[in-house]
Amino acid sequence: MPDDVPDRQNVSGELHRVSIKPPPFLQDQPDLFFIQMEAQFNIASIKCDITKYHYVVASLDQNVSSRVSDSLRNPPETNKYEELKKVIIAEFTDSDQKKLRKLINSVELGDLDPSKLLKKMKELAKNQLSDDVLKTLWLERLPDNIRAVICIGSGDLTTLSKQADTMAEMQSISNISAVGSQSEILSRIDALQKQVEELRTSRPGGSRKHGSQKRDLSKSRSKSKPRLPLCRYHFRFGKDAKKCVEPCQFKKFDLSEN
Incomplete structure (x- = not known):
């Protein structure tokens, strides 16, 4: 036994x-x-x-x-x-390939600082990946403008991650400034629109007078008569009119038929 x-x-x-x-x-x-x-x-x-x-x-x-x-x-x-x-x-137990897939598929920059992203990737790697591989995977997740500078930088990963943090912070400040400028422009436009409206409504008689003028003009037009007793089609299109509404004396004055 x-x-x-x-x-x-x-x-x-x-x-x-x-x-x-x-x-x-x-x-x-x-x-x-x-x-x-x-x-x-x-x-x-x-x-x-x-x-x-x-x-x-x-x-x-x-x-x-x-x-x-x-x-x-x-x-x-x-x-x-x-x-x-x-x-x-x-x-x-995850193989190196599985760990790489986890790093590629599950870790994103999002709201993390570049250095915190690197730290998280190191924790997942558990010292099973070389610095060169880790650097490549980390750089792939950085914004294009930051990656372009860090790729040609010198120093270890810790140094490069601090440089990336500085660049990300500067970019964030720039974006906030741009948004602030746009807001200022919109505020100025709103102020100008209000001033124009105030000027228009503050004129003596203002829009009220203008509206009454339109109504008087409309009434005068409706009461006026055309020089010739023509229907609206012959009055507008002459001999090219396709229609005619009685009473209409267009034929009486159409000299082209004589």
Whole structure:
């Protein structure tokens, strides 16, 4: 019988002697699960590999179990716990490529200062990316005008991030000034419009007199008669009129027909 496979009496003794409470499994930090489990194993004096294995298998949720199902269905003859531990950590630990995708897809500048953006990217990288790679990914997220200057700058990432912060701050002040100028122009336009309106309404008789003049002119036009008793079509279009409304004496005065 292999050394790491205890007899049933020893396994049963361990299982009845202790009570283990498995911690929650964090998919982005699978190693923490085993660190906490092993701390409980040490407190409970559990040293048997098969006992540890059964505790871990019983504590896995459906999602984790499905992703390591092959190992659960076909465990090795020995070192079951250690092998399962390796499989689970490998399955849920991000590779460098996954980390790169996270950096590319999830991190944006937004309202962050360039230096704070760099800090956040470093935290995600967990020292697994070189400064050159990190610099490239960081620069891609900066505004074009800032990136163009930082690309040709010298110094380490910390120095460059401070330079980028300064440029971003200056750009923000410039944008605020531009908005302020536009607001000032609009305010002046509003003031001029008010002055014109006040001048128009403050004239003696103002708009009231102007309106009465229009009405009087309209009345005089409506009362006046055309020089010739022509309908409105012949009065306007002459011999080219397509219509005629009686009474109309256009034919009487149309000399072209004679």
